[in-house]
């Protein structure tokens with residue numbers, strides 16, 4: 526198999542991450558990097574050609590594919606240029622600023638018959654893959670609720686991420702990944718969505734959101750992100766009629782909990798708690814709750830590129846499909862609409 530020659534457009538934070546990952550993959554050769562800021566090119570890897578623009582890189586570099594890791598506002602023009610130059614394209618997320626822009630991208634990539642996918646590598650996150658397996662294999666029975674929570678302490682956005690017109694804010698940032706994970710996990714038609722979107726400490730861009738999506742298969746998913754929670758956590762909860770599964774941490778630490786026997790009635794015995802007497806919410810009787818380990822998975826973001834290579838050589842269908850990316854962008858529109866109006870939005874996507 527011939528090596529795929531790749532160029533990176535935009536050699537900032539993510540461009541450098543890509544270069545580091547590609548170093549570990551024999552089937553890919555990084556041949557070029559381009560950035561409009563010469564400072565960024567100073568530490569380009571040895572032997573890699575550097576260019577001061579995408580246009581120059583497309584003309585001057587030996588490459589089959591391009592990774593677009595420039596700010597969000599530039600993605601459309603970058604995709605158009607790369608498609609017309611007949612390069613396979615991996616575009617950073619969010620692929621586009623709007624559904625309309627994304628439709629322009631898919632049109633130009635189809636016209637030019639080039640492979641077009643988006644770097645939504647969080648489908649290969651350990652915590653997500655564990656929970657997807659729990660869901661896919663019905664490990665907690667029929668699922669009624671899924672919660673995906675991401676809380677941080679570093680509340681302020683930085684660089685271009687503070688400007689809404691450049692595609693800043695957390696919905697465009699982590700929101701894309703978290704919504705994509707849920708849609709890919711549940712994989713069922715959606716019914717409606719209700720969302721809250723706030724600027725807690727950032728003046729111009731969102732830094733908190735809470736999104737509730739009702740799917741037609743009976744699952745309700747809640748996605749909550751706060752950059753200024755001051756209690757960092759990456760948590761998952763899946764509730765089913767045969768148990769619950771929970772994770773706290775990107776490494777996927779957590780458990781499945783079941784009951785040794787499903788109670789048919791609320792026990793007559795009243796438990797006293799610090800908040801007074803209760804029949805339903807006191808501590809469980811010894812032996813009633815049984816814990817099991819979560820399934821193990823062995824995934825990494827490198828797998829995204831290994832999968833890309835197989836798709837490039839047409840050995841595998843691309844996993845991050847344009848129609849899925851479009852659906853996430855439609856959900857993001859509905860999030861903004863619901864947050865603005867304070868109303869639930871009907872979703873027939």
Ligand SMILES: NC(=O)c1ccc[n+]([C@@H]2O[C@H](COP(=O)([O-])OP(=O)(O)OC[C@H]3O[C@@H](n4cnc5c(N)ncnc54)[C@H](O)[C@@H]3O)[C@@H](O)[C@H]2O)c1
Pocket residue numbers: 534535536537538539540559560561562565577578579593594595596597599617618619644645646684685697698
């Ligand atoms: N998949 C992920 O997990 C992930 C993580 C972080 C960022 N991203 C995405 O990666 C992209 C870049 O984000 P970042 O945080 O690395 O930004 P960044 O500011 O660190 O890097 C962007 C680089 O692009 C360069 N640039 C700007 N306009 C250009 C142009 N027209 N041509 C060539 N270079 C240009 C800038 O000089 C800068 O070096 C964004 O779309 C962002 O959403 C994805």
